[in-house]
Amino acid sequence: MNPLFAAVNGVILPSDQASLQISDLSIQRGFGVFDFFKTLNYTPVFLEEHLDRFFRSAAGLRLEVGKTREELRELIAALQEKNQLDCSGFRLTLTGGYSRDSMTPGAANLVISQVPLPGTISEEVQPSIRLVTYPHRRQLPEIKSIDYLMAIWLQPYIRECGADEVLYHLDGSVSECPRSNFFMVTADDVVVTPARGILSGIIRGKVLDLARQQFAVEVRDITLGDLAEAKEAFITSTTKHILPVLQVDGVEFGEAGPVARLLNAELYALCHDLRL
Amino acid sequence: MNPLFAAVNGVILPSDQASLQISDLSIQRGFGVFDFFKTLNYTPVFLEEHLDRFFRSAAGLRLEVGKTREELRELIAALQEKNQLDCSGFRLTLTGGYSRDSMTPGAANLVISQVPLPGTISEEVQPSIRLVTYPHRRQLPEIKSIDYLMAIWLQPYIRECGADEVLYHLDGSVSECPRSNFFMVTADDVVVTPARGILSGIIRGKVLDLARQQFAVEVRDITLGDLAEAKEAFITSTTKHILPVLQVDGVEFGEAGPVARLLNAELYALCHDLRL
Numbered sequence: 001m002n003p004l005f006a007a008v009n010g011v012i013l014p015s016d017q018a019s020l021q022i023s024d025l026s027i028q029r030g031f032g033v034f035d036f037f038k039t040l041n042y043t044p045v046f047l048e049e050h051l052d053r054f055f056r057s058a059a060g061l062r063l064e065v066g067k068t069r070e071e072l073r074e075l076i077a078a079l080q081e082k083n084q085l086d087c088s089g090f091r092l093t094l095t096g097g098y099s100r101d102s103m104t105p106g107a108a109n110l111v112i113s114q115v116p117l118p119g120t121i122s123e124e125v126q127p128s129i130r131l132v133t134y135p136h137r138r139q140l141p142e143i144k145s146i147d148y149l150m151a152i153w154l155q156p157y158i159r160e161c162g163a164d165e166v167l168y169h170l171d172g173s174v175s176e177c178p179r180s181n182f183f184m185v186t187a188d189d190v191v192v193t194p195a196r197g198i199l200s201g202i203i204r205g206k207v208l209d210l211a212r213q214q215f216a217v218e219v220r221d222i223t224l225g226d227l228a229e230a231k232e233a234f235i236t237s238t239t240k241h242i243l244p245v246l247q248v249d250g251v252e253f254g255e256a257g258p259v260a261r262l263l264n265a266e267l268y269a270l271c272h273d274l275r276l
Numbered sequence: 277m278n279p280l281f282a283a284v285n286g287v288i289l290p291s292d293q294a295s296l297q298i299s300d301l302s303i304q305r306g307f308g309v310f311d312f313f314k315t316l317n318y319t320p321v322f323l324e325e326h327l328d329r330f331f332r333s334a335a336g337l338r339l340e341v342g343k344t345r346e347e348l349r350e351l352i353a354a355l356q357e358k359n360q361l362d363c364s365g366f367r368l369t370l371t372g373g374y375s376r377d378s379m380t381p382g383a384a385n386l387v388i389s390q391v392p393l394p395g396t397i398s399e400e401v402q403p404s405i406r407l408v409t410y411p412h413r414r415q416l417p418e419i420k421s422i423d424y425l426m427a428i429w430l431q432p433y434i435r436e437c438g439a440d441e442v443l444y445h446l447d448g449s450v451s452e453c454p455r456s457n458f459f460m461v462t463a464d465d466v467v468v469t470p471a472r473g474i475l476s477g478i479i480r481g482k483v484l485d486l487a488r489q490q491f492a493v494e495v496r497d498i499t500l501g502d503l504a505e506a507k508e509a510f511i512t513s514t515t516k517h518i519l520p521v522l523q524v525d526g527v528e529f530g531e532a533g534p535v536a537r538l539l540n541a542e543l544y545a546l547c548h549d550l551r552l
Contacts, residue, residue, distance in 0.1 A: 006298060019295035020303060022282060022387050027296060027369065029424035030306025061429060091378070093303065096428065102367070102391075103428065111298050115378075139415070139425050148305035149415050149423050152372065152379065153337060 005082040006113040025096025032095035032146045033057035039088045049202045060143035063108040125256045125264040128246035132163035137170045151178035174222040185232035190216045203236040232257035281358040282389040301372025308371035308422040309333035325478045336419035339384040401532045401540045404522035408439035413446045427454035450498040461508035466492045479512040508533035
């Protein structure tokens, strides 16, 4: 199979020839930000929201994107034209650039790549997953940095626990999973998601909008104690939309509940409308 | 000026041609480890200790170095032959490799690079520096990972505070600076350095050995309150050896104290002996 095309600082080339020099601050110091959005039927989904967040993340690390929004849209369109993937994920990465002293950022390097997305997004809710908690909070959580040191380091632990994903908490206050946001539904049918110590997910925002039309919604701290009394839990992400949570540390929620099913169907309809 | 030579997976090439593909987990997820040692008069200093730690860090992230110690020594010697730098720093970086899914480590990529070292190491102690504290603990602190997100993000804050470097603490317990270890001397002439939440610096170990020959030494937690009563403080690192601390958050220690001066001179002699 021929490699897909990617763009490095605006130059489009086969992804196996797309590289960064070893003085780049991502390689030297793990310093950079990214964003990730999907295309369905060749159409970017929530692109403007993702571009908003990408520019916010860059500003958070004081990195200059070096391209306008329009130039980014043009590069994305050019890669779509080259790669011809209908359902895909686009990753925009902005690194600290080539550093003269391994510490001081240089002109940021911008990498755009596209990968096929397995068809995990559907009207029907996906199979439920099991979470295990771990005491951690992401560094600068509101910035979508490339720092996934703990997330990758924890993979064997997650498997040893018989879980599918980790849920971070700090002093008993739940925040998020490494690549998704966390929601629960209380015994009184209130939809709750944490307010602090999280990345503000694009799908989290859409799910909050949809939930507010039909449920009471609270954006506030969730304690591990709150979880024990919840009747439903689910996570949200760009690639998975809504995944129901079967259990957290062995506390059972059962299979997908009515709130997760309803919101997943509505989210699917919203994305489907965008494709028309 | 011609670029220095570097080695990528054992292949020696000019450093501006030394690169990693964009699917590398350092670029995608900030996932990797490194080590850094110096050469003085063309002789690697404490090389075996640095190699020990490099292999320990790699194992900590479950990465295979892919070369034996002897092969690493040979690559280092080959780069010395090419680059002809008498006083230099060698960086060994091991990344999570080319990942098929942006999350799962592949075969690790090994990068070795050499840079000239400014002559900051001398028998005379260097000018004192000012520290500002910040509440933070490095992730997986005992592993020398490439995660310097907070260290780089904090640079403008450090300058705004009129300081030269940041000293991390957690709940008032001092740990380390981003690239150096912290020591203090109590009113009773006890040399103290933190035990937990730190990277075990090679120079920290040598300074502890030297200090134990002449002073009472304690390796234990240091609180911000302890600092206020200390009569001397200094930091240690491979590139700077010992830097006296003039002040921490405005608490003054005065210019270089006798303990910092003595240990610096002895450390210099130790490294000088190695060069003979």
